[in-house]
Ligand SMILES: Cc1cc2nc3c(=O)[nH]c(=O)nc-3n(C[C@H](O)[C@H](O)[C@H](O)COP(=O)(O)OP(=O)(O)OC[C@H]3O[C@@H](n4cnc5c(N)ncnc54)[C@H](O)[C@@H]3O)c2cc1C
């Protein structure tokens with residue numbers, strides 16, 4: 305893990321209330337793997353001292369790209385970060401997704417900002433596969449052209465039917481699981497807990513491997529404060545508490561104990 309004084313190289317709107325922030329951060333950009341994240345200290349937060357965690361959407365040359373949504377104090381303050389501004393980031397943090405496919409076909413399942421780490425994963429996996437992505441409306445569906453350009457087959461579901469199939473992403477998942485080639489799938493997922501849990505149940509029922517990136521509120525980001533612990537089932541059936549920031553954020557579906 306490095307602490308780096310990154311320089312804001314730019315930012316722009318990406319639609320659906322999302323923005324893309326580009327940070328010049330050569331040391332972290334050189335080593336970050338898909339599914340890892342950075343912990344960013346946002347300047348001008350007036351007393352709010354905690355860093356905020358963000359997945360890496362792309363790492364190219366010296367630059368890290370983050371896709372973020374305005375949800376509160378910190379992310380709103382991020383809108384105001386101007387080119388040339390210095391920000392402190394810790395990273396790369398967490399374990400990341402395993403890249404070994406073991407002859408399986410990758411299926412990425414995304415909701416919300418979950419497309420960001422999965423895009424970086426899609427760039428790095430040796431095989432192309434399918435992306436199943438869900439959102440409330442067409443506005444919430446991001447990066448479709450980017451995944452398509454990489455050669456991935458993209459399927460969309462929206463709650464209101466304004467893009468792709470009407471319904472949740474599980475509609476697409478159930479269709480996939482009903483087809484014969486599903487037996488060779490490995491799932492990689494990032495999104496809301498409800499979506500991760502629904503995927504985990506289906507993957508386990510079909511005996512298929514699934515990797516889930518969990519989202520927990522974080523404090524230190526480095527394994528010390530235990531703000532981010534989650535219950536994990538070990539192979540012998542017992543349970544332990546693991547830190548999402550350090551032991552995760554990626555866990556196998558069979559390990560996760562849902563509250
Ligand atoms: C490993 C990891 C990777 C992440 N990657 C991304 C990313 O790539 N893009 C992105 O937009 N967001 C990402 N997040 C979520 C992001 O960290 C939070 O949205 C951000 O910290 C909110 O900060 P804020 O100060 O704007 O919100 P606050 O003012 O702190 O909170 C505003 C609202 O957001 C909720 N909130 C805060 N943190 C989280 C969280 N971690 N998960 C769910 N709700 C939260 C609060 O409960 C509150 O309702 C990630 C989180 C984790 C744990």
Ligand code: FES
Nearest residue numbers: 523525529530549
């Ligand atoms: S955020 Fe401190 S241990 Fe995970």
